[in-house]
Every structure is written in C-alpha cells, then in structure tokens.
Amino acid sequence: MKKVFFIGINGIGMSGLAKIMAKSGYCVSGSDQTKKDVSIELESLGVKIHYKHDAKNIEGIDLVVRSSAIKEGNPEYKYATENGIEVIKRGELLARLFNSKSGIAVAGTHGKTTTSSMLGAVMLPLDPSIVVGGILPEINSNACCGTGEFLIAEADESDNSFLYLLPEYSIITNIEADHLENHGSFENIKKSFIQFYEQTKKLTLLNIDCLESDNILGSEDKILTYSIEKKAGIYADNIKIIDGKSVYDVILDGKLLGEFRLSVPGSHNISNSLGVIYLAYTLGVSLEEIKVRLEKFKGAKRRYDILLDGDTRIIDDYAHHPTEIRATLEGAKKIETKKITAIFQPHRYSRVKFLYEEFKGCFDLADEVILLPVYSAGEEDIYGITLEKLAADIYTSGDTKILTTVEEILEEIKGEDRTYIFMGAGTISQMAYEVVEKLEVR
Known part of the structure; x- marks a missing residue:
C-alpha cells in the first residue's frame, strides 16, 4: 500500500485530497501545527496526524504532498528532497486524480x-x-x-x-x-x-x-x-x-x-x-x-453563512477581494431588513497594495463599517499600508471605525437590532464564532 504524507494537512485544499486518498485505500498521514475540526475528521478516517513538523515523520513515506505555504526550510520537505522521496504540490496531486x-x-x-x-x-x-x-x-x-x-x-x-x-x-x-x-x-x-x-x-x-x-x-x-x-x-x-x-x-x-x-x-x-x-x-x-x-442550496460554509439569526443577526462571509465585497453587500441589501454593519479584516498586505484603487468605496453599500488590522498570512509589511488611510478610503459614506479585538466588537454590538457581516479570509471567521458564543451567553 502506497504511503502518502501531506505537509500542512489541515488546509482546506490539502485536507480534501487527503480524505479522497484515504477513502481510495492509500495509507495517509500528515502534519500541521494545531489540531482542528478537520484533523478530527481525518483521524476518524485512519489518517495519522503529527502536530509538529519533524523529519522523522517522513521515514518510510513513498510520496509527499506539500501546500504552497510550505517553504524549503521545512524539516519534512528538506528530508524528503535529500532522501529521494517524491515531492509534489497539492495541485499536482489534484491533477493526477482529476x-x-x-x-x-x-x-x-x-x-x-x-x-x-x-x-x-x-x-x-x-x-x-x-x-x-x-x-x-x-x-x-x-x-x-x-x-x-x-x-x-x-x-x-x-x-x-x-x-x-x-x-x-x-x-x-x-x-x-x-x-x-x-x-x-x-x-x-x-x-x-x-x-x-x-x-x-x-x-x-x-x-x-x-x-x-x-x-x-x-x-x-x-x-x-x-x-x-x-x-x-x-x-x-x-x-x-x-x-x-x-x-x-x-x-x-x-x-x-x-x-x-x-x-x-x-x-x-x-x-x-x-x-x-x-x-x-x-x-x-x-x-x-x-x-x-x-x-x-444554502451555499458553502463561509459564503453568507448565518451564524446567529435574531434581533442581532451575525453572518460569516469569505469575501476579501473588492469585487466579492461589493457583490456580497449588494446581495445583502436586497434581502436584509435591518441596517448592515460590515466588519472587515483585510487579507495580505500585498493584496491591499495591488488592489488599493479597487478597494476605494467598495463598502459604500453598508450602513456602517468596522475595520480590523490586516491579516498578514505570513507576509511582511513592506508596502506601507496604514489602517487609518485604508479606513478613510474603503468607505466614503461615513466614518470607518478601527477595532482590534473581539471584546471591542462585542462592545459595539450590544445586542443591537442590526445585521453584522464579518468579511475576510483570515482569522475573522473564528472571531465571528467567538462573538456569537459570547452573545448567546449574555
């Protein structure tokens, strides 16, 4: 039985392929830094997951699949390349199956x-x-x-x-x-x-x-x-x-x-x-x-995903590109009966920099905007992006509030009769779930 190892197995693309390989009869294992819900699902399929990147994890493996986030300095990637183990990208494995x-x-x-x-x-x-x-x-x-x-x-x-x-x-x-x-x-x-x-x-x-x-x-x-x-x-x-x-x-x-x-x-x-x-x-x-x-069809998770439906309505959405943001708000304006507050976590300094002109005014359909710090996704801030300037430019219909923590967001919400749309591709989804959890116990 061929042994396949996934470096960064918790990723949404990596985990999907790991599931298919496990269900197709391969001996599947992998590594990542933390245990998540997807890890539990994979383990239920017999997948062995290591929660620390270590060269020893690769011993006896026939094929290594790496996500694009894995760099050459990763000990598992390094061991595989130095010992003649075949290493391919996630997209290459998908192509073999596809x-x-x-x-x-x-x-x-x-x-x-x-x-x-x-x-x-x-x-x-x-x-x-x-x-x-x-x-x-x-x-x-x-x-x-x-x-x-x-x-x-x-x-x-x-x-x-x-x-x-x-x-x-x-x-x-x-x-x-x-x-x-x-x-x-x-x-x-x-x-x-x-x-x-x-x-x-x-x-x-x-x-x-x-x-x-x-x-x-x-x-x-x-x-x-x-x-x-x-x-x-x-x-x-x-x-x-x-x-x-x-x-x-x-x-x-x-x-x-x-x-x-x-x-x-x-x-x-x-x-x-x-x-x-x-x-x-x-x-x-x-x-x-x-x-x-x-x-x-109600959509994939994180695509206008309604987490709380009451006087305060909480929605989790993956939109992080200016076109996606405009489309999400346009759709929301047609069906939401309450005023809309968009809570946005920008994703990557490079995206904000390269698409800055497109970001201008992209939140104007919202009734209120809250801006969170940029989720770097491992990038260094070499582009000189300031939250204050971004806040002024993304919303021209009013003032944008800059907040940094779940506690500050909760203080803003205060059980208001309003729809809050959490938008972004970083950690903002976890923040949305945390807000809902704390609102439900108030």
Whole structure:
C-alpha cells in the first residue's frame, strides 16, 4: 500500500485530497501545527496526524504532498528532497486524480468555491467525486469520493496550479487582477486563463458579463456563454426577489428552460447558477431535480453563512477581494431588513497594495463599517499600508471605525437590532464564532 504524507494537512485544499486518498485505500498521514475540526475528521478516517513538523515523520513515506505555504526550510520537505522521496504540490496531486476521470473544473478570480459547491450539490444524483475549497453541507465535507464518472473540482489560479488540470468541461466565472504577488501582472493572469480554456477538451461555460471574457472567446463549439445582463447561449431573464429568494427564468439557445429559485442572495449567485444548470442538465440530471436542489442550496460554509439569526443577526462571509465585497453587500441589501454593519479584516498586505484603487468605496453599500488590522498570512509589511488611510478610503459614506479585538466588537454590538457581516479570509471567521458564543451567553 502506497504511503502518502501531506505537509500542512489541515488546509482546506490539502485536507480534501487527503480524505479522497484515504477513502481510495492509500495509507495517509500528515502534519500541521494545531489540531482542528478537520484533523478530527481525518483521524476518524485512519489518517495519522503529527502536530509538529519533524523529519522523522517522513521515514518510510513513498510520496509527499506539500501546500504552497510550505517553504524549503521545512524539516519534512528538506528530508524528503535529500532522501529521494517524491515531492509534489497539492495541485499536482489534484491533477493526477482529476485527469484520470471526466473532470469538471470551476475557475475564476472569485465565485469558484460557491459555483463548484453548487455544481456538486446539484449533480449529487450522478454520484460524482467532489473537491472544493469550502465545507459543502450536502456532503458535510470539502470532498467526497463518488463512484460516478465525474470529478468536480475548484481550480486554483492563485499559483497557476489549475494549469495542471485537463478538464472535459470547465466554468470560468470571471477574470480579474488578484494574487499579483505571484503572477506579476494582470496580463499574465489573462494568459493563464486562456491556456486553461485551451486545455479544456469539450466545453467551457464562460461568463460574458466579465469584461475580460473577450480574451477567451474562441471556437463556438468549445464555448457556451452565459449572462445575467444580456442575451447569451444561456442567460437569466425576468429576475425578481420573492420572500428573500431570487426567482428568474433561464433561457437556453433562445428557448425557455424553466423558472428557477435560488436561496443564496445576490445577482452574482444567479450568474453562478447558469453554468451549473447547463452542465447538470446536459450531463443527465433532470430539470425538476435541478430546480429542487438549487432552491435548497444554502451555499458553502463561509459564503453568507448565518451564524446567529435574531434581533442581532451575525453572518460569516469569505469575501476579501473588492469585487466579492461589493457583490456580497449588494446581495445583502436586497434581502436584509435591518441596517448592515460590515466588519472587515483585510487579507495580505500585498493584496491591499495591488488592489488599493479597487478597494476605494467598495463598502459604500453598508450602513456602517468596522475595520480590523490586516491579516498578514505570513507576509511582511513592506508596502506601507496604514489602517487609518485604508479606513478613510474603503468607505466614503461615513466614518470607518478601527477595532482590534473581539471584546471591542462585542462592545459595539450590544445586542443591537442590526445585521453584522464579518468579511475576510483570515482569522475573522473564528472571531465571528467567538462573538456569537459570547452573545448567546449574555
């Protein structure tokens, strides 16, 4: 039995692959610095986890998988390379699994976790394997090992690892500037997406509401366009909000496919659903099944995740890119009946620096904004970002408060009749849960 070791096994992408490998009969072990809920789930599958990085952990291992966060100085990585043990990146292992099946990949600067999760939920009748970047309630996990022919995966453009994938089908939700610390320029990002499209064998679903889609448009028999703003190969029409749900007609090739309902808020999620509807319908899920599953879909964990629903409403959301922030607030304004306070923890100094112009005014749909210190994700602050300037620029509709602790946030909330949306990709989710826990015992 081949022994596979994951360095940084608690990561959302790493843990998903570890689960699939364990369920596929491999002897799986790994390491990370702390024990988390995902560690407990992995251990229940027979995965041995070491809570300290040590060269001894690698002895007798056949294959080492490392996350992009693991540096060359890591003792396990160093031992593996010095002793001839094969070491691959997470994206390479995903590709080995993905390319051996009928792969469906969802790519985009944002929206890929929600879209791949939505696709996985809707296509469950076909028993696919699923690897996504969030916890999908329908499978209560970020991964499952199905018996069907399809493998649905979230394709990560941040380090170009999505170029290892050779999809049968793909969805491209949008193309925008992000992770410029890795890509160097927006032009390089666009070139990567063009290559990703060219590697897709049968069909790419392309969101033409994205201004950069013209860079991808190619052979008509390899692309189906989708839109919520104009007529496309498949598009949404007659969009309305009824009882907090999006209700809309879907038109495919000029013909009405039916009326659909979506419980997750925001026009961006209507857009996300179009590629999902087309692929699920084309690959064998009935329209009625699609409609039922879409309406029941509540989103992946940390995508408008309602943690507390009372006079004070607490929502946990992963939005950290300016476009995601605007989309989340736009959706919230359509369904929330209370005033909205956005509590934002910026993610990475480099992202704030490179996207500073886009961050300006991105919180203006909120009624109030609270700004937390930047979550560095291991970066050094070499960009000269000041919270005071950022606070003044991200919200032009009022003054932004700068807070630093859960206690200060609790003092602000005071049980008010208001919706608080915790936004960011760092530790802010843990802060949201801590706030809810303390509010519930007041």
